[in-house]
Amino acid sequence: MHSFPAPALALVEKMRAAAAAEPERAVAFQGAPGANSHRAAMEYAPDGLPLPCFSFEDALEAVKSGQAGCAIIPIENSQHGRVADIHFLLPESGLAIVGEHFLEIRHALMGLPLDTVTLESVKAAHSHPQALGQSRHYLRERGITPLAYADTAAAAAHVIEEGDPTEAAIAPLMAADLYGLKVIEDRVEDAHDNTTRFVVLAREALDPASLAGEQAMTTFVFEVNNVPAALYKALGCFATNGVNMTKLESYQKGASFAATMFYCDIVGAPGDPAVDRALEELAFHAKEVRMLGTYRSARMRG
Numbered sequence: 471m472h473s474f475p476a477p478a479l480a481l482v483e484k485m486r487a488a489a490a491a492e493p494e495r496a497v498a499f500q501g502a503p504g505a506n507s508h509r510a511a512m513e514y515a516p517d518g519l520p521l522p523c524f525s526f527e528d529a530l531e532a533v534k535s536g537q538a539g540c541a542i543i544p545i546e547n548s549q550h551g552r553v554a555d556i557h558f559l560l561p562e563s564g565l566a567i568v569g570e571h572f573l574e575i576r577h578a579l580m581g582l583p584l585d586t587v588t589l590e591s592v593k594a595a596h597s598h599p600q601a602l603g604q605s606r607h608y609l610r611e612r613g614i615t616p617l618a619y620a621d622t623a624a625a626a627a628h629v630i631e632e633g634d635p636t637e638a639a640i641a642p643l644m645a646a647d648l649y650g651l652k653v654i655e656d657r658v659e660d661a662h663d664n665t666t667r668f669v670v671l672a673r674e675a676l677d678p679a680s681l682a683g684e685q686a687m688t689t690f691v692f693e694v695n696n697v698p699a700a701l702y703k704a705l706g707c708f709a710t711n712g713v714n715m716t717k718l719e720s721y722q723k724g725a726s727f728a729a730t731m732f733y734c735d736i737v738g739a740p741g742d743p744a745v746d747r748a749l750e751e752l753a754f755h756a757k758e759v760r761m762l763g764t765y766r767s768a769r770m771r772g
Contacts, residue, residue, distance in 0.1 A: 473524065474624055477631055482503060485519070489538065493536060495539060496518065496532070497519065497520055497541070497542055498533055499529055500544075501621035501622065502522055506575060509573060511542050514542055514668070521538050523541075526556065529543065546666070553600065557721045560669075566674065567669045567671055567763030567765055568675065569669070569768070571670065572668075573665065573666050575666050576656070576664075577597075577605055577657070577658050577664075578641065579655045580626060581629060581635065582635050592612075592637070593615060594617050595614050595617065597619055597622050598618070598625070623649075630649050671763075675763050676763065678764040685737065685771075686766060687737060688740065689764075689765075690759060690761045691732065692732050692752060692759045707747075708748045711747045711751075713737070713738055714737040718732055718735075740764060
């Protein structure tokens with residue numbers, strides 16, 4: 471499947487038409503209208519034009535091709551960890567991270583707008599694997615079978631399209647309004663402090679100097695030399711220079727399992743003496759360092 475369910479298509483086409491008229495205002499996101507990424511786009515850019523895309527690749531391509539001024543992409547969730555594939559897609563996209571946004575995640579269980587549809591009548595729930603993982607205890611305790619779908623809002627549209635009263639969707643409340651679904655129960659996420667971090671990508675990187683006086687984040691990927699204690703030495707570059715590293719995740723590069731890439735966030739920006747020293751030392755210990763962007767911090771670290 472590489473298309474939205476029919477109930478979502480009319481909304482998708484309307485939003486695409488608006489974005490095509492003013493592409494510089496368009497904010498591409500992955501998912502059908504009503505998805506959490508749609509909510510994030512509206513919060514991050516209230517004057518923007520949300521542009522729904524079927525996949526993460528489509529959202530990134532919309533920016534590269536000039537159909538959108540930027541894209542907003544989820545990168546990690548406080549309950550379910552990192553979003554699959556993002557660490558591979560971002561470095562290869564050729565785009566720069568120019569912002570971040572934190573979104574409170576609130577899931578609702580929704581079904582057909584029938585009096586006979588109740589919590590007890592629901593046997594299965596469709597949603598994105600992340601949302602299913604964030605609601606797994608709720609579903610297990612009620613004997614509801616989780617069924618993976620492309621995204622949360624598309625799952626809601628799918629429930630309307632299928633018309634099966636025993637099936638529901640886990641999606642934002644916004645999706646129930648858009649597709650005419652009945653909210654069976656709100657706040658079905660297992661943790662009410664559930665939060666997703668999004669990054670905003672554009673064709674041109676921000677000049678770190680433009681962030682002087684503000685707390686900035688810098689994101690990059692690096693590959694260490696394949697020698698003992700290489701990662702230890704690489705991390706020491708930041709420790710000895712007093713640079714706060716807030717994120718470090720590894721992923722494999724290629725099929726040899728011999729080359730490990732590390733995705734890293736630090737507090738600060740190039741131009742800060744401590745950051746410059748740390749990155750200069752890192753280059754000595756690494757085979758490759760690729761900067762992904764410097765941007766304003768949306769939330770204080772440390």
